Amino acid sequence: MSAVMSTEAWRALAEQSLLPVEVAELARPLLDDHVCIRGVQLRYSELVDRSFFAPEQRARLRQQLELAQPFPHLVLDGLFHPALLELVAEEFDTQPASSWAEVKSPYECTRRLLPGESLQTASQLYFDIVSSGWFTAWLTSITGVPYLLSDPKLWGGGLHESRSGGAFSIHRDFYRHRDIGLRNAMVFITYLNKGWQSEWGSALELWDKKADRCAKSVQPEFGRTMILPHGPASYHGHTKPLNTPDGRPRRSVAAYFYTSPFAGKRPCHESATIFLHPARIDQAKVIARMIAPPFIWALGRKLFGR
Known part of the structure; x- marks a missing residue:
């Protein structure tokens, strides 16, 4: 059977019971460069605007992030x-x-997806994109945080929704993930609200901690993405209760990214594969690495490239 057979030909065979439907569907990503979700066809190459990934754009975005006020x-x-x-x-x-999960407290009134819940197709595709290696490498190039890690269970993230009266007091996000202990590096938010009006409230407020005031408001408009690195001054929230004339909710999708204290460092022998029957020269290297001070071993690697 031809390797370049069209998707339509594969589907025709499936309908004739000559080929299982599951096989035809699994083959689709190999045969064309689009995905179809509820009748909407999306090209993989267009899911993200690639102009943001050009080297000069990365440099510009990093500078813009670093200079932003009241915090990066x-x-x-x-x-x-x-x-x-x-x-x-x-x-x-x-x-x-x-x-x-319905979240109601003196500080917060919102609802968000429970950690580890199954996502539907488009939502899963969104989070697959932002968690991918190429996307997190882009985030690293902008934020300067090495080897960002995502959380597949989306603890604290996922789908977020505020309904009438919903608000979130000014706060700084958690420092470490509750279960895995990694340090919170940033939150990545995309808003999903078309035609948002400022008088409806619930704009994201970025606060100047020293001046104790809102320094910038960001409307949660459809297609707007926020990158908020975690830091001692990164206080934010939406204090004005949601009040839309037609009762529409405020919606967003959010993903937290984490980093390890070892990120960007090489833990020497701990990152090496251990063989049961090593060659003598490699046994000698292991002993030398254990005996020699770290700076001598590092100098040797630099001089001899091994």
């Missing part, structure tokens, strides 16, 4: 294809009620 952050419009985000927004209404 970045606001991006149009990073993701709008059709993908529209599909994600639809899935808020079809996500099972049992998968949501």
